[in-house]
Structure formats: structure tokens, C-alpha cells
Amino acid sequence: xxxxxxxxxxxxxxxxxxxxxxxxxxxxxxxxxxxxxxxxxxxxxxxxxxxxxxxxxxxxxxxxxxxxxxxxxxxxxxxxxxxxxxxxxxxxxxxxxxxxxxxxxxxxxxxxxxxxxxxxxxxxxxxxxxxxxxxxxxxxxxxxxxxxxxxxxxxxxxxxxxxxxxxxxxxxxxxxxxxxxxxxxxxxxxxxxxxxxxxxxxxxxxxxxxxxxxxxxxxxxxxxxxxxxx
Numbered sequence: 001x002x003x004x005x006x007x008x009x010x011x012x013x014x015x016x017x018x019x020x021x022x023x024x025x026x027x028x029x030x031x032x033x034x035x036x037x038x039x040x041x042x043x044x045x046x047x048x049x050x051x052x053x054x055x056x057x058x059x060x061x062x063x064x065x066x067x068x069x070x071x072x073x074x075x076x077x078x079x080x081x082x083x084x085x086x087x088x089x090x091x092x093x094x095x096x097x098x099x100x101x102x103x104x105x106x107x108x109x110x111x112x113x114x115x116x117x118x119x120x121x122x123x124x125x126x127x128x129x130x131x132x133x134x135x136x137x138x139x140x141x142x143x144x145x146x147x148x149x150x151x152x153x154x155x156x157x158x159x160x161x162x163x164x165x166x167x168x169x170x171x172x173x174x175x176x177x178x179x180x181x182x183x184x185x186x187x188x189x190x191x192x193x194x195x196x197x198x199x200x201x202x203x204x205x206x207x208x209x210x211x212x213x214x215x216x217x218x219x220x221x222x223x224x225x226x227x228x229x230x
Contacts (some may be wrong), residue, residue: 079107079131082169086195087114089208089215090167093193094118099164104155104178109135109148111167116144120165124150125158161185169195176200183223190220 082090087110094101094115103111106124108131115122116139126132132150139148160166160182170178179199182192194216198204202223204216 079105079128080169081108082110082195083213085209085213086169086215087111089213090114090193090195091118092208093191093206093215093217094120094165097165097191099190100162101165101167102160102163104160104166104168105170106135106150107131107169109138109150111169112148112150113139113142113144115165115167116148117142121147122149123163124148125153125155126150127152127154156181159185161187164190166190166192167195168192170197172197186220188221188224192218192220194218 090111091114097120099120101112101115101120101122103115103122103124106112106126109124112122112124112135124132124135126135129152132152135148135150136145139145139150142148155178163186166182166186168178175194175197176199179201186192192199192202196212196214198216199218202218205219205222206217208215208217
């Protein structure tokens with residue numbers, strides 16, 4: 001005689017809570033299909049969540065780096081948008097002037113676009129690529145993209161000899177170095193317009209505005225003439 005369970009079918013053995021012979025021999029337990037499906041869904045959600053977080057970090061890095069990098073330089077030229085009064089005062093200093101114009105650290109392009117509307121071929125140099133692309137879009141939207149150009153560049157690596165009018169929204173720690181650079185590069189007849197902060201050694205020929213809206217105009221012929229007389 002055989003034992004009481006030795007000849008029972010596998011299904012009857014499972015009803016009594018016993019594992020099928022093939023599972024006992026393999027030594028592993030087969031998960032139900034529903035549990036496998038839940039585990040797969042959790043795994044997919046984990047990959048998706050990781051991808052979203054990773055993409056967000058990459059985006060933040062890409063956007064923030066151009067803003068942070070200038071601040072890590074020896075001389076920082078932060079982006080502070082020009083006010084409408086400052087733009088008005090700059091345009092006033094350009095009256096009866098001719099030739100090309102350059103805005104050093106052009107930000108979102110307001111000065112360059114305003115100058116282009118006054119008939120100047122105008123160029124802006126800006127280190128932040130996001131601001132340069134936005135400036136190009138604004139120039140296109142304002143209908144002056146043919147005469148308003150913007151370039152991604154460090155101002156210390158640009159030569160300004162070809163410009164008759166120079167506009168700069170500077171900070172005190174850069175003005176002395178920039179003063180020396182412009183003295184060497186600009187041609188006679190050029191004019192430099194400083195906004196927010198004046199140059200340390202030059203005497204302005206014209207001023208307009210008050211407080212932070214003040215602009216100072218310096219004619220190259222004047223400060224070079226003073227240097228010769230001294």
C-alpha cells in the first residue's frame with residue numbers, strides 16, 4: 001500500500017496547503033501574477049520619479065549657471081534692468097550724435113533697442129546667453145533687429161575702438177579698469193556715457209538726471225586734452 005497522500009493529485013495537495021512537487025524541488029516560491037504586476041508598476045514609477053527629479057536639476061543648473069558664473073569673476077557686472085528714466089537720460093546724451101553705439105553689459109537689451117529706434121546702429125555685449133537671446137527676441141519684436149545686434153562676450157575681451165558712442169551700466173569696482181581700457185582704445189570724437197556710477201578720474205562734460213537715474217557723458221577729446229595740458 002502506498003501512503004495516504006503519496007498518490008494525491010497536485011491540486012488536492014495544494015488545497016491542503018502543500019507546495020507542488022516541482023516548487024519544492026526548485027526551492028523557490030512563485031509570486032502571484034498580481035504581486036508581480038504591482039512590483040513592476042512601483043519600479044516604473046520609481047524610474048519616472050528619478051527621471052523627473054534629474055531633469056529638474058539639470059534645468060535648474062542650465063538656467064542658473066549663466067547668472068552665477070559672472071558673480072564668481074573678479075569683477076562682477078550684475079544684471080539690473082535700466083529704468084525708463086535712465087533710458088530717457090541716455091537718449092538725451094545721444095542727441096546730435098552720430099556713428100555706432102555699444103552697450104557694455106547690455107542686459108535685456110533696453111538701451112540698444114532704444115538707440116536703434118533713434119537711428120543708431122547699436123550693439124550690445126553681454127556675458128549671460130539667456131539675456132542675449134531674450135534681447136534678440138525683443139529687438140525682433142520691436143522691429144529693430146536689423147540695426148540692434150547682440151553678442152555673448154566678456155567685455156574685457158572686446159575691443160571698442162570702432163564705436164563712437166559707448167554706454168555702460170557699471171559697478172564701482174570695475175570703473176577704474178574700464179576707464180583705462182577705453183582711454184587706450186577709443187578714437188577721438190567718441191563719447192562715453194556712464195549710468196549709475198561715474199568714472200573715477202574723468203570730469204564729465206554733461207550730466208542728466210538725479211540719484212540712481214543720473215548719467216554722465218564724457219567726450220574723449222576733452223579728457224585727452226586735459227591729460228595733454230597736465
